[in-house]
Amino acid sequence: MTRPPAGAAPVSRCLRGLRGPAGWWQAPVVATPRLMSIVAGTCYIAASIVATVIALLEDSGAHVAGELVLGLASVGVGLLVGRLGRRWPRWAFHLFIGSAIGSVTLLVAVSGDEAYATIYPLASLFTMFFFSWPIGMLYQVVIAAALIVGRTVWDAVPTGVVVALIGTNAVVAVIIGWLVREATEAEADTLTGLANRRGLQRALDNAVEAARREGTPVSVAFLDLDNFRRVNEILGNDQGDRLLRLTGQAWRSILPPGAVLARSGGDEFGLVLPGVTASEGAAIVDALRATLPDDQTTSAGIAEWRVGDSASLLLGRADNALQQAKIAGRARTFVDVHSGAQNREMVDALPAGEFVVVYQPIVDLPTGAVIGAEALLRWTHPERGSIPPVEFIPLAEESGFILDLGRWVLQVACQEARDWDFTENPRISVNVSGRQLHDPNFVPDVRRILADTGLPPTRLVLEVTESMLEADAPVALAALETLRAEGVRIAIDDFGTGYSSLSRLDRLPVDILKIDRAFVTTLTPDTGVAPVITAIVALANALGMSTVAEGIEEPFQAAALIAHGCGAGQGWLYGRPGPAAQLAELAAVPPAAVAAECPQLAPARF
Structure with a gap:
């Protein structure tokens, strides 16, 4: 097989960048109505300033006053477009681009001054930003024709200026088109040309910000193609991809102005509906579902923003509504109508200071020295008292508030752990949920928190459950692999209670296996051998991983774990969860080693 000539790869990459993931025929995904209105308004105002300055510098001429009025009027047009343009359909911007080119051409013809022709590049800027390559280049032909007419018909633009401006x-x-499509690569789905999960998040952030500022509604919906896996299995992946492309095109064509449609992953689509209530959004979603063939159904869930909701919380409620639609039998739209009383209490509890982070020491088992701690979350309600995590964590997961809560826990834990000095490089372990790992902002958030707090990445351990590392969680794996490459360590929590394939364990981004308390509690003073613990420790050693045992309450349990080669552990024997100050006190006076507690214990055989 012949290799491409040197330089071919950069050239092909450049061409792909010009084309964009959606193809030549589609407008850039990042050219949202909001950005289009801002860019168009700014260009109009900039052009009016240039025209006004040129008019004021004219020595004489009967048309100077008219040129000045036209320039100043463009300021008003620019402000109007910038303020209201986000509510207009994309085709409406053709009117403003056409009128802008026509106005500049009229100024050149009437005044006979080629200086006004320098405004044309502003039109080039926003045509390439707004529209597909063919339409954008068509406008370049129109601008070039206007310059040539100005030279040949009115003799208002010198030949040198015509050539220079056409080239400019x-x-x-080309530069604007390439830059915009490079930005699109990060926020566009390469298969459908729609926004991806990151683009959906950005659109929702903007919509929620506008809703807070203006008091307008905003709704979010998730739509899932029912039994899509069977389409791939029966007809093949190519037909499955074709169905996704056609679905995206059909839905995009009938959405109201301002709506943002995204392929959020697999066969799931996300929809942001600014200015739309949940009931109105349900009608729109049902219209989308009705466009599909009779043999292809869709489940959908929709939620409306409420005052105080973050974007992540809103996404969580919409996703929960989608799951409810699936549970109810699929092929339907489920609107989130949960009163949210307890959820509201939980959301309000964070700024009210009702949540606290406590720390359970992790010790080196042979010596009993504290080498780190696991951060645990506690909620004390002013009326109901202590609320157990088993009650509020599932609610936070279901609603999506776990994203905000998890981010806060990580920030607090890293901030406090930065100042620990009771041992060399003490580590802090923080639990991470599946929703966090699938959040596109998770990795940037971890990086930012580490940078803000000054905690070295090597001192942070992220604990995840086995179920998060299944084969169908590529997004979660990619996030963990990225952070692990930067020094963060990864631990599998409650190892041995899930269903992970051992054949995949050596390829997973894992450094630590945490032995579940269920295996530790089976140890007794008479235990001679613990096969499961022996197997886990041996497996960890073979794969170059370390082990941490959970739920150690008795000295004989610690002795058994030491005999079986487990290096570290945690549990009430070494200290209950408490504030950071308590952790420092425990570290100052570590418990005695317990290796001799069970002399009858048989040594482990590996």
């Missing part, structure tokens, strides 16, 4: 417009068009 071409350069501006």
Whole structure:
């Protein structure tokens, strides 16, 4: 097989960047109505300033006053577009681009001054930002034709200026088009040309911000193609991809102005509906579902923003509504109508200071020295008292509030752990949920928190459950692999209670196996051998991992674990969860080693 010539890869990459993931025929995904209105308004105002300055510098001429009025009027148009343009359909911007080119051409013809022709590059800028390559380049032809007419018909633009401006417009068009499509690569789904999960998040952040500022509604919906896996299995992946593309195109064509449709992953689509209530959004979603063939159904869930909701919380409620639609039998739209009383209490509890982070020491089993701690969350309600995590964590997961809560726990834990000095490089373990791992902002959040707090990445351990590392969780694995490459350590919590394939364990981004308390509690003073613990420790050693045992309450349990080669542990024997100050006190006076507690214990055989 012949290799491409040197330089071919950069050239092909450049061409792909020009084309964009959605193809030549589609507008950039990042050109949202909000950004289009801002860019168009800014260009109008900039052009009016240039025209006004040129008019004021004219020595004489009967048309100076008219040129000045036209320039100043463009300021008003720019402000109007910037303020209201986000509510207009994309085609409406053709009117403003056409009128802008026509106005500049009229100024050149009436005044006979080629200086006004320098405004044309601004039109090139926003045509390439707004529209697909063919339409954008068509506008470049129109601008070039206007310059040529100005030279040949009115003799208002010198030949040198015509050549220079045509070249400048071409350069501006290519550079802007390439930059916009490079930005699109990060927020566009390469298969459908729609926004991806990151683009959906950004659109929702903007919509929620506008809802807070203006008091307008905003709704979010998730739509899932029912039994899509069977389409791939029976007809093949190519037909499955074709169905996704056609679905995205059909839905996009009938959405109201301002709506953002995204492929959030697999066969799931996300929809942001600014200015739309949940009931109105349900009608829109049902219209989308009705466009599909009779043999292809769709489940959908929709939720409306409520005052105080974060974008992640809103996404969580919409996703929960989708799951409810699936549970109810699929092929339906489920609207989130949960009163949210307890959820509201939980959301309000965070700024009210009702949540606290406590720390349970992790010790080196042979010596009993404290080498780190696990951060645990506690909620004390002013009326109901202590609320157990088993009650509020599932609610936070279901609602999506776990994203905000998990981010806060990580921030607090890293901040406090930074100042620990009771041992060399004490580590802090923080539990991470599946929702966090699938959040596109998770990795940037971890990086930011580490940078803000000054905690070295090597001192942070992220604990995840086995179920998060299943084969169908590529997003979660990618997040963990990225952070692990930067020094963060990964632990599998409650190892041995899930269903992970051992054949995959050596390929997973894991450094620590945590032995579940269920295996530790089976140890007794008469235990001679613990096969499961022996197997886990041997497996960890073979894969270059370390082990931490949970739920150690008795000295004989610690002795048994030491005899079986487990290196570290935690439990009430070494200290209950408490504030950081208590952790420092425990570290100052570590418990005595317990290796001799059970002399009859048989040594482990590996």
